[in-house]
Amino acid sequence: MISALGSSVSEFLSNLDFLHSVYLSTTYPQMTVPSFRVENLKDGTIVLHYYSQRSGLNGIVVGIVKAVASIIFDVVVEMEITDWRCEIEGGKKEHTTFLVKIKDGSVEDDADIVPSLRTDFTYMTECPLRRLSRVSLMTHGSTSSVNKNQPLYQKEELNCPEKVMVDPQTFCKCFPYHVVFDGNLVIRQCGAKLQRLCPDLKQNGCGLDDFIVIKHPQISLNVASIRKFINMIFLVEVKVDKLEAAYRKIPNLSLRGQMVWMEELKCIIFLSSPRLISLQDLQDHNMHFSDIAPHDVTRDLILFNEQRGAEIELAKQLEEKKEELRILMQSLREEKMKTDALLYSMLPRQVANDLREGRHVEAGEFDAVTVLFADIVKFTDMCAKCKPIQIVNLLNVMYGKFDRLTNVHDVYKVRKPACSAFTAT
Incomplete structure (x- = not known):
């Protein structure tokens, strides 16, 4: 760029x-x-x-x-x-x-x-x-092949006709937002759409400073200051009280364009167009594409930004769906780990995997097996004398220790009734 x-x-x-x-x-x-x-x-x-x-x-x-x-x-x-x-x-x-x-x-x-x-x-x-x-x-347009600090196109004498072959009415329609004013800021002519937005412009002798405020560049509204910044893009804002009643409750209308000094007429023409960048801006200003000249690139800009906004919104939705899918996959992995842990606590790992995958499980054979039967002595009497929560805490501590020992010694827990344990190795 x-x-x-x-x-x-x-x-x-x-x-x-x-x-x-x-x-x-x-x-x-x-x-x-x-x-x-x-x-x-x-x-x-x-x-x-x-x-x-x-x-x-x-x-x-x-x-x-x-x-x-x-x-x-x-x-x-x-x-x-x-x-x-x-x-x-x-x-x-x-x-x-x-x-x-x-x-x-x-x-x-x-x-x-x-x-x-x-x-x-x-x-x-x-x-x-x-x-x-x-x-x-x-690769984006180097000037190494041309004379340094020289423009690609030199200024030449223009072959201008003695009379401009366009009538005022056609000019005002083709440039609907232009304004011509003299050295005293008196408006001499303006575009058709601007006249519809500001009916007072149809009166003779209107002052430019009564209708607009310059937003960029930040200068005073006079011919001397405008000519000093004549090569810059001007951004002006139409005063709300000068707009037609139907347009006073909408956002302020801004015009962006170029100032051109006409030496023979001692006047300045402001060639501008509405500063609109989206369909929402167009609707907020109660305007339509018909209010913009067909040759004005503002139409293309609005459509381009609308398409770009739709693509950004689609990309945002895809990103949100991707994040939702990632969260669901993470939750699924966590639930699968819990299910596997519960399944492995009831069956040997190899048997549980075979059953889950639909394979036939055949009985295994071991040459030597050690079996442990453990029981709590007088568990029934303890239940009669202790509170239920005390019994629950006792069993929880005991089962926790048994589970840790079975993991340490690679022992398979065959069965664990209420007050006993049955393990094998």
């Missing part, structure tokens, strides 16, 4: 915010993800802006960027912090500015970096972890 973000260090950093705002925010909904903004200077250096509510993570950013540049793009970068300040705009957060310089040439050989290790491990031609990382990443 990391190697697919871009074909150069600059493209990778430019799309790093997309990875955080979409992937991490979906996986961890309660997490406040950091923001990244990139400025490409004419001399080839990159200015990286890092915004985070958590402090002390600057070193991690430096390490990640250097590692990605080395492993994926096979280049060496130098990073230094040029500015650090705490900002209040859009919520309190740290704003750190890095200057990223890309050095000429590829990554240095390991012998120049750690010569002491090369002395001790001369049989190694390359660090196995480094080699493994490069090979695994190359």
